[in-house]
Each structure stands twice: as C-alpha cells, then as structure tokens.
Ligand SMILES: *[C@@H]1O[C@H](CO)[C@@H](O)[C@H](O)[C@H]1NC(C)=O
C-alpha cells in the first residue's frame with residue numbers, strides 16, 4: 474500500500490519539481506555586461522503616434538508604430554544574437570507584459586536575454602533615469618537606450634555606441650535631426666550622476682540635444698557624440714524616412730488589399746463556384762487587388778472557365794501557368810501577386826462572408842503574422858449518418874488544432890501579409906506539405922491567428938471518395954513521418970505514387 478502511495482507521490486512531484494527548477498532558473502537568468510533598452514508602446518489605435526493621426530488615421534498610425542518597433546527589435550536582436558554579450562530590455566507603456574510578449578516573441582525559437590519592463594510613471598526624464606539605473610542593477614557595465622521610432626538605427630550605430638563607452642566615455646549621445654536625441658548610453662562609472670543628468674530638459678522641443686550636452690558638461694561627464702545623425706518618425710514630414718528604411722509606403726499604411734491565390738489542376742467542376750464565392754463574399758470589390766489562378770496544366774476546361782468568369786466581374790482575375798505541384802503553383806502565383814495581403818485558397822474551399830474584413834482584423838492583432846479561418850465541411854443530407862459523424866469528429870479536431878496549436882493546414886485557407894511572406898522566404902517548392910512547412914516558418918517570426926466569424930467550408934468530396942477516417946489517418950501518418958525527418962519528396966512519392974514520378978521527371982526537364 475505505502476508503495477503505491479510513494480509511487481503516486483513521486484509521479485505527482487516530478488512536474489512540481491520541474492516547475493520549481495524552471496522558476497528558479499528564470500529568476501536567476503544570467504545577465505550580460507551590456508544592455509540595450511528600447512522604449513516603445515503597444516500599438517493601440519488612437520493612443521500611439523498621435524502626431525501621425527491627422528494625416529494617416531488612427532489605425533494606420535498604430536500600424537506604423539507596430540512596424541517600426543518590429544523593425545528595430547529585429548535589428549537589435551540580430552545584433553544581440555551575433556554578439557552574445559548584450560541583453561535586450563523592452564520598456565513598454567499602455568499594455569500588459571503578456572500582450573507585449575505575444576507581440577514581440579514568436580511561437581518558436583524565442584530569444585534569450587529578453588526582458589520586459591513597464592515604463593515607470595512620470596515624464597520622459599524620470600523614465601530614462603529609471604531605465605538607466607535599473608540597467609545597472611546586477612553586474613552590468615554599460616547601458617544604451619534607444620527609441621523605437623528611428624528606422625535608420627543599424628547595428629553599426631549600436632556597435633559604435635558600446636565601443637565609445639568601452640573606450641572610456643562616461644556618456645554617449647546620438648543626435649536626432651529634429652534637435653532631440655535618438656540614443657543615450659552610460660558607463661557604470663557615471664552611475665552616481667544619473668539621478669541628475671536628465672533634470673531640467675525641455676522634452677519634446679528642439680533644444681533637448683543641446684541642453685543634454687550642457688547638462689553633461691555641468692556634471693563633468695566625459696560625453697562623446699556619435700557620428701551618425703538620424704531622423705525619428707513623428708510627423709507627416711517624416712514619412713519618407715519610414716518609406717526608405719522599411720519600404721513601407723503611405724498607401725500600404727492606409728489601404729491594403731488582397732491577392733487571392735488559387736492553385737488548380739483539372740477543376741472545371743468547382744472553379745467557377747470558388748471564384749464566385751471570393752467575388753461575392755468579399756466586403757467590397759476594391760479590397761480585392763486580384764484573384765490569381767495558378768494552373769498546373771489542367772487537361773480539362775478549367776482555364777476556359779476562369780477566363781469566362783473574368784469577363785463577368787469587375788476585379789482582375791488572372792491565370793498563370795506553373796509547374797504542377799501545389800507548392801510550385803502557389804509560389805509562382807505569390808511572386809506574380811501585387812496585393813499587400815496574400816490568401817491561399819484551395820479550389821474546393823469556400824470563403825465565409827466578409828472574409829477580407831475578418832482576416833485583416835486577425836492580422837491586425839500585434840503578434841499575428843498570419844492566420845486562417847475556422848473550418849467546416851459541406852456534408853450533404855443524403856450522406857450516411859456514419860459519414861456525417863466521422864466528418865463532425867474530423868471538423869472538431871481540425872478546429873482544435875487551429876486554435877490550440879496555431880496549426881492550420883491549406884484547407885483552412887491560410888493568409889498572411891506580403892512582407893511576412895517575403896521574410897519567411899516564401900512557400901517551398903514541394904509536392905506535399907507545402908502548407909505545413911510554411912506554418913512552421915511562420916512560427917519562427919510570430920503567431921498564426923484565427924479569423925473570427927464564419928468558417929471556411931471545404932467540399933466533402935475528398936473524404937467521401939477516400940473514406941473519412943482513412944484520409945485523416947493517412948494525413949496523421951504523413952505528418953508523423955515528417956516530424957521523424959522523412960523528406961517531403963519521399964512522402965509525396967508515398968502519397969501520390971507513380972503518378973508523381975512522371976510529373977517530377979517533366980518538372981526536372983523544364984527547370
Ligand atoms: C502610459 O500609459 C498610460 C495608460 O495607458 C497613459 O495614461 C500614460 O499617459 C502613458 N504615459 C506615457 C508617458 O506615455
């Protein structure tokens with residue numbers, strides 16, 4: 474009896490002990506000698522970047538703020554990952570740590586040495602003082618603080634700032650074009666003067682840089698100025714800076730549109746309906762930049778059907794011809810696409826009403842770099858009760874997978890924005906699992922969300938033909954093999970058999 478009790482106790486205590494060790498490890502997170510602190514805000518429309526609101530509107534001003542912070546953190550992370558001797562501390566306002574974390578750390582491959590701190594109350598002077606002093610706690614030697622609205626900040630500038638401090642300076646400043654400064658840094662030997670150094674500044678005026686230099690002189694600090702002068706982005710006049718550094722135009726801030734990409738292979742029965750749904754169920758024709766049908770060499774009337782449809786509607790509907798294979802087809806369409814958002818739709822799936830609005834609002838959540846719709850299947854009234862039950866179960870688990878694991882497949886209609894698509898290097902040119910490989914790449918740069926509202930509906934024909942559990946089981950086996958490291962080419966050959974061999978041979982010959 475006591476044996477059983479001990480066993481149970483042991484089993485229960487293992488996770489508890491693991492938890493405690495984990496906590497302790499977090500508390501004892503090792504600190505580097507240097508820290509870069511970034512001041513930013515959570516991008517809330519109407520609250521952030523208020524001086525840009527008159528020309529851009531609240532949403533776009535917040536989006537500009539989001540992109541600038543993401544851009545600068547990417548640069549700083551790249552620097553920290555390379556140097557390995559520098560911590561990154563994000564000082565935020567107007568949010569919770571959970572939201573900041575969701576926004577700025579991806580689902581997988583998070584970053585070491587990343588700290589989040591709420592900005593202390595008070596004016597900018599108090600905030601800077603607190604961030605500097607808190608930087609010196611522990612065994613840090615050098616603290617550098619930057620704002621998040623200076624797209625021109627490069628790793629060379631960060632390097633120069635730390636080298637200046639390591640070379641013996643007490644204090645370093647980076648001058649901003651508008652009379653303020655974009656960077657301030659201190660060496661620990663100046664720590665006892667931090668209490669006063671930010672006092673008496675006229676923050677927000679063009680006198681700040683000059684006043685700060687004078688203050689340093691009064692306090693007898695050995696101050697050096699960086700060679701690089703940079704512009705911050707505060708007002709309409711600064712927008713070209715954003716455009717240059719982030720390749721983010723004013724139009725891309727205010728109205729972004731969709732390219733819907735549909736790969737086809739002998740889809741004459743369904744393609745017209747699918748196109749009709751995209752057309753009918755978008756909120757407005759102007760939101761659809763184009764529909765691109767990427768045909769892998771249909772032998773039936775698919776291409777003609779697309780052409781017929783394009784004559785009937787006011788949105789551009791294009792056909793491009795591609796090597797067969799969903800990865801190949803989607804990639805060539807994405808390369809031809811000109812919209813700001815990309816939506817990858819299978820030709821047997823119908824999008825819900827106002828899909829563009831729900832998808833865009835999903836991508837607006839800071840942290841979401843892509844998303845999909847919830848999912849359902851169009852079982853018919855004459856399907857057997859057993860088939861319907863099986864499909865209910867498949868649907869249930871699919872939606873759980875999307876919600877709990879941020880793990881949609883192609884059937885769920887995955888969407889993302891073009892700059893993210895480019896960042897992950899695009900879709901892989903593979904015959905199978907192109908969707909899984911893409912989602913795995915998306916996890917490395919952020920989160921994959923869900924569009925709220927009605928589900929996308931996939932035709933049940935595939936399951937009807939193949940047997941619901943057989944198809945789902947096969948998918949499981951393929952995925953498991955993928956996790957075990959079997960190459961997608963091998964898996965595609967298992968899945969498609971000899972049919973694929975001839976396609977592969979033809980593709981190889983062409984390329
Ligand atoms: C910080 O956030 C709070 C609440 O969101 C706001 O009231 C305050 O003005 C912000 N302070 C600064 C300096 O941004």
Ligand SMILES: *[C@@H]1O[C@H](CO)[C@@H](O)[C@H](O)[C@H]1NC(C)=O
Nearest residue numbers: 724728729730759760761762
């Ligand atoms: C994008 O959509 C907006 C409407 O939201 C429209 O006014 C604009 O012309 C479109 N942009 C492009 C480049 O087609």
Ligand SMILES: *[C@@H]1O[C@H](CO)[C@@H](O)[C@H](O)[C@H]1NC(C)=O
Nearest residue numbers: 749750753754824825826927
């Ligand atoms: C649009 O979406 C609704 C709801 O999701 C769906 O019932 C309808 O069939 C769709 N419209 C078209 C034309 O497919």
